[in-house]
Amino acid sequence: REGKLSPDDMEDGTFTVSNIGTFGITSFTPIINQPQAAILGICAIEETLKLVDEEVQPRQVMSLSISFDHRIVDGAEASMFFSRIKELLENPLVILA
Numbered sequence: 001r002e003g004k005l006s007p008d009d010m011e012d013g014t015f016t017v018s019n020i021g022t023f024g025i026t027s028f029t030p031i032i033n034q035p036q037a038a039i040l041g042i043c044a045i046e047e048t049l050k051l052v053d054e055e056v057q058p059r060q061v062m063s064l065s066i067s068f069d070h071r072i073v074d075g076a077e078a079s080m081f082f083s084r085i086k087e088l089l090e091n092p093l094v095i096l097a
Contacts, residue, residue: 013033016036017039017040022044027063028065029067037069038072039066043065
């Protein structure tokens with residue numbers, strides 16, 4: 001293994017996860033790899049201040065973005081999928097339940 005994918009390795013896929021957060025990118029719009037149905041973009045984790053229980057506290061946040069082919073995926077279904085990903089990332093113990 002050389003740690004690289006060949007074009008043959010990427011054939012027949014339906015969904016891509018693209019993590020450019022390792023490069024410090026905090027926002028981007030991923031482009032679908034045709035003929036796939038969708039792509040999820042993962043950005044860098046940032047330190048920020050959030051209001052929690054009426055108190056400002058430091059928190060880590062990470063932006064995600066999703067692009068999908070509306071000819072293949074209904075927007076409502078993609079939104080529900082995206083909401084579920086958000087829920088699982090914010091509450092990882094849900095995965096174990």
